[in-house]
Amino acid sequence: MSLSLSSDDHSRLVAAATALLSPLQFSSREEWYTAVGARLEDLLDGDATMVVVAGPLKVTHTSAAAPELAASFDAHARVVRGELHSDVSALDRGITHARRIVSSSFTSTGFDRLSGGGFLRSAYYNEVVVPLGVRGNLGWFRSSPSGFTHLGVYADRNAPEPSRFGEDTLAVLDLLLPAFQAGIDMVQRMEAGRSAMMAVFDGGRDAVLIWDPHRGRELYRNRIFIELTAGDPGGSALATAMIRFARLWSAASLRRPEPEVDTRYGRYRLSASHLPAGLIGRDEALIVAALRLDPALPTARQLVAGWGLTRREAQIALALASGRTDASIALTLGISPHTIRHHAEHIFSKLGIHSRKAIALRLLEVVHRS
Helix, strand or coil: CCCCCCHHHHHHHHHHHHHHCCHHHCCCHHHHHHHHHHHHHHHHCCCEEEEEEECCCCEEEECCCCHHHHHHHHHHEEEECCEEEECCHHHHHHHHHHHHHCEEEEEHHHHHHHCCCCCCCCHHHHHHHHHHCCCEEEEEEEEECCEEEEEEEEECCCCCCCCCCHHHHHHHHHHHHHHHHHHHHHHHHHHHHHHHHHHHHHHCCCEEEEEECCCCEEEEECHHHHHHHHHCCCHHHHHHHHHHHHHHHHHCCCCCCCCEEECCCCEEEEEEEEECCCCCCCCCEEEEEEEECCCCCCCHHHHHHHHCCCHHHHHHHHHHHCCCCHHHHHHHHCCCHHHHHHHHHHHHHHHCCCCHHHHHHHHHHHHHHC
């Protein structure tokens, strides 16, 4: 089918394709969806855009202009064995067929055919969707091992297929489909790379903070940082120092001296370096690490996993190793000193020691063993 486009329509088409092919120019997937939605609404004479993203564990529906519609779809959606489903039978049939096709353009009538001809006649469509101001729906879906993504443009029209292009609507969508596919693939590859890098940070022994120097905000804390902040009474001071150091480093034209920070359980030196643009997000990021200077005590997780301590016993063991009194620990944990002594007896038995003087040395051996 040949398309007859005015110069204005051609400009809108180019703007939509450019937005679809530029996900890495935005700081988040959501920001990209918003920009793409605005271009598509302009191109297709739509009133709202909704994005459905289904991963291995959950599904989300987002729409800035039609939040009630997104919430309604969310309420009926679920992920079963890693696949998107709906408890609305006609909608579920359409989704199942769409997933098998892998990637395609669609309109309301096209999706209705995928559902076996039942969606537009269903009670859900007529009693829930239509009253929310939605009659027409057109866009794309893409299914991959990483999940299922649907991007639809909605309009409140009496006709089932609202469009600036009339009968050429599907041809326009097909023309833009490769750009939609490429954009989704770029986002998924970037997120897979980010997840792999975060797994590396989580597997290390140092507390790590990822900082966005352009927006002055925190992007990520690794597992060690979270555990240290929660388990060390001085952990909040370390977190504050790391954020302050990130801000100073971002503002400085020269490298700042690497400060040292004391917490209740340890001493740390802060260091920072840049992460290239595109590795974590659109822009260059900053990584701040807290390097342990003195021998490190094990984490509560290590004590629970490797030595059979309960979580409470692990907390008390670490506190005793730092030289704190029963009264001080009891006040922090909200239990009695007698309970602390009772837990201590179990800790000594599990660690194979006979006195409090030996506990710090024994815990350092736990680190070496791990």
